[in-house]
Amino acid sequence: VFSRLLIANRGEIAVRVIRACRELAIETIAVYSEADRDALHVRVADRAVPIGAPPAGESYLVIPRVIQAALETGAEAVHPGYGFLSENPGFAQACAEAGLIFVGPPADVIARMGSKIEARRLMQAHGVPVVPGEAPDDQSDESLLRAAEQVGYPVLVKPSAGGGGIGMRIVREVDEAAAALHGARREAAAAFGDPTLYVERLVERPRHVEIQVLADHHGHVVHLFERECSLQRRHQKVIEESPSPALTPALRGRMGEAAVAAARAAGYRNAGTIEFLVEGSGDAARFYFLEMNTRLQVEHPVTEAVTGVDLVHAQLRIAAGEPLAWTQASLAQRGHSIECRVYAEDPAHDFLPQAGPLLLYHEPRAPGVRVDSGVTEGGEIPVHYDALLAKVIVHADTRDGAIARAVAALRGFPILGIRTNVSFLLAVLAHPAFARGGIDTRFLDRETPGIVAGMLEAPLPEEVFAAAAAEFERGLKTSAAGSRGATSVSPTIRPADGDQHALDPWDVSGPWIGAS
Amino acid sequence: MTDSRLRALTGTVEREVTVGADGAFTIAGEAFQADPIGPGAWRVTCRGRSRVVHVARDGDEEAYWVHVDGRVHRVEITRAGVRPRRKTSGREHALAAPMPATVLSVIAEIGQAVNAGDTLLMLEAMKMELPVRAPRAGVVTAVHCREGELVQPGVVLIDIT
Numbered sequence: 246v247f248s249r250l251l252i253a254n255r256g257e258i259a260v261r262v263i264r265a266c267r268e269l270a271i272e273t274i275a276v277y278s279e280a281d282r283d284a285l286h287v288r289v290a291d292r293a294v295p296i297g298a299p300p301a302g303e304s305y306l307v308i309p310r311v312i313q314a315a316l317e318t319g320a321e322a323v324h325p326g327y328g329f330l331s332e333n334p335g336f337a338q339a340c341a342e343a344g345l346i347f348v349g350p351p352a353d354v355i356a357r358m359g360s361k362i363e364a365r366r367l368m369q370a371h372g373v374p375v376v377p378g379e380a381p382d383d384q385s386d387e388s389l390l391r392a393a394e395q396v397g398y399p400v401l402v403k404p405s406a407g408g409g410g411i412g413m414r415i416v417r418e419v420d421e422a423a424a425a426l427h428g429a430r431r432e433a434a435a436a437f438g439d440p441t442l443y444v445e446r447l448v449e450r451p452r453h454v455e456i457q458v459l460a461d462h463h464g465h466v467v468h469l470f471e472r473e474c475s476l477q478r479r480h481q482k483v484i485e486e487s488p489s490p491a492l493t494p495a496l497r498g499r500m501g502e503a504a505v506a507a508a509r510a511a512g513y514r515n516a517g518t519i520e521f522l523v524e525g526s527g528d529a530a531r532f533y534f535l536e537m538n539t540r541l542q543v544e545h546p547v548t549e550a551v552t553g554v555d556l557v558h559a560q561l562r563i564a565a566g567e568p569l570a571w572t573q574a575s576l577a578q579r580g581h582s583i584e585c586r587v588y589a590e591d592p593a594h595d596f597l598p599q600a601g602p603l604l605l606y607h608e609p610r611a612p613g614v615r616v617d618s619g620v621t622e623g624g625e626i627p628v629h630y631d632a633l634l635a636k637v638i639v640h641a642d643t644r645d646g647a648i649a650r651a652v653a654a655l656r657g658f659p660i661l662g663i664r665t666n667v668s669f670l671l672a673v674l675a676h677p678a679f680a681r682g683g684i685d686t687r688f689l690d691r692e693t694p695g696i697v698a699g700m701l702e703a704p705l706p707e708e709v710f711a712a713a714a715a716e717f718e719r720g721l722k723t724s725a726a727g728s729r730g731a732t733s734v735s736p737t738i739r740p741a742d743g744d745q746h747a748l749d750p751w752d753v754s755g756p757w758i759g760a761s
Numbered sequence: 762m763t764d765s766r767l768r769a770l771t772g773t774v775e776r777e778v779t780v781g782a783d784g785a786f787t788i789a790g791e792a793f794q795a796d797p798i799g800p801g802a803w804r805v806t807c808r809g810r811s812r813v814v815h816v817a818r819d820g821d822e823e824a825y826w827v828h829v830d831g832r833v834h835r836v837e838i839t840r841a842g843v844r845p846r847r848k849t850s851g852r853e854h855a856l857a858a859p860m861p862a863t864v865l866s867v868i869a870e871i872g873q874a875v876n877a878g879d880t881l882l883m884l885e886a887m888k889m890e891l892p893v894r895a896p897r898a899g900v901v902t903a904v905h906c907r908e909g910e911l912v913q914p915g916v917v918l919i920d921i922t
Contacts, residue, residue, distance in 0.1 A: 398800075432866050435907070436908070436909060481888075481889070593889070595894075596891075597859055598889045605815055606803045607815070630888070633888075659815035659833075661801075661834070662826060662895075663834065665833070667832075703832075706829055707807040708793065709829055710776045710836060711786045712803045712827055712829075713816060713838055714786050714795075720779060720818065753893035
């Protein structure tokens, strides 16, 4: 493949890419901001290059610095991860101009799929279903109101650029439309520098189901089935799974074919994801193209679990010009996989993100459990980046088995020092609607207050007080002996005591490929 | 060890803990046995049932983060008879960003009457959307930020009188 690759990212995804490279004997170059000097991705890479101040806009998002780091270290290729520069066509272009292989699609494909209106037109032209809607060239209020009339209320007003729900407005009646247009236009202009809007029919109670695709440079395109991503809170995915409990085999087949058609229409290369909205149920359910993500997704491990394909290996091999190792017929889904995103946030206080020290952090280890994370005990969660601490991915024969495995893994994942959403994840996994698999994208926005209230009402086990008192007493004894600091909880240095918490060699290993 | 008593306090629950010998504790008449099974890890047994509990002391305070079965609690411990230092919740600046954040949208308008709990602004920090809500009813008299702006913690973003 390549002999040396730079990872233009941080956190769990940087660590995940570095591990994939190690398996392929590719030397890895990490980049880091001043806030990430001691971060795990810096420690596990063969070499690490500082690229600036803590705010991402002064480090991870500065294209010339990333390119310079790659050139100075002799990297042949750059993996962008997700977020940051991963969907920035300017970055892909800058890589190409510097003679670096960008592990992803060409810049013009990123740009084309980054415009929602352009992507929508392209899909329509190639027979991929889109939500009925209008994208008028004339962006005046009158023209957009006419478009809304044509589509029929209720409608969704969306900005052409950006994502994450910013600038989106649900409009149920014509009276609300003008105010919604003004608000959406203002937000779109402020957030993305592009006030262009379009209008879609509002799909009520939609599900968000996406299809993973792989496309090589030799004209081959395959899909790797779906990921069910309807469990979202404020447009942030919380739990994803594959297969989707909502898809019948016939619907899955049609969506897979549509995704391959969409990737071909886009001239796509490398790993990508086609997001669809699904309306209704059974074979008669309808699906609509939503957007294409031209990068690796956070939730890619559930696809890896059920298909057995390592998507990062696939990305690297495709980028190196190798043909796909699979045909569509050779791919199948086996068993059921669920990913739970562990965020540093406080469910009891409006999910306020948390920064601070990880005083104690033990990842669960069990059959069928994978944890992707970019943090270690004793580390500090900085305020500058996203609040994703770890992803707990489970795989089992059945959906019920996977749920049980996820519950056991999360219950055995102590994280102390900052608040996390683990108890919230457990409450969602225990929710009867989740067990039935009947979740739409607005489920969590409706149910979260009740779920959180239930969590806060749950009785406190008295063992909590006994253990805190025991730790207090132990501290007194050791401080009397004059060595309190060494035996009370000292996060950075602890002995490997059997399997209670053996040190992970990844946590302590330095470069071993012999970085120059 | 001679018997002594501790006061254990979470945000909502207070318990008196009687300390016995060799990891024995009595809480509300119930006997608990706590045995260390590793740094920060305890096996706590009550009525023949055991649970693994993880504990980490929070800095210099006599406060402990405690994990059991996927839930985390923060417990303050003091000697019985000593009043624990009550910390302020740190949420009195409800109309400021809690950390460096980007203003996603300004929902409230100057002159608008708002009720307690109304969302006034949406911020984004650590890639999460954070609503800023009115702590009480009132009228919006000033907005000190605009959409897309990066705001620092502690700076008041909006005035309500």
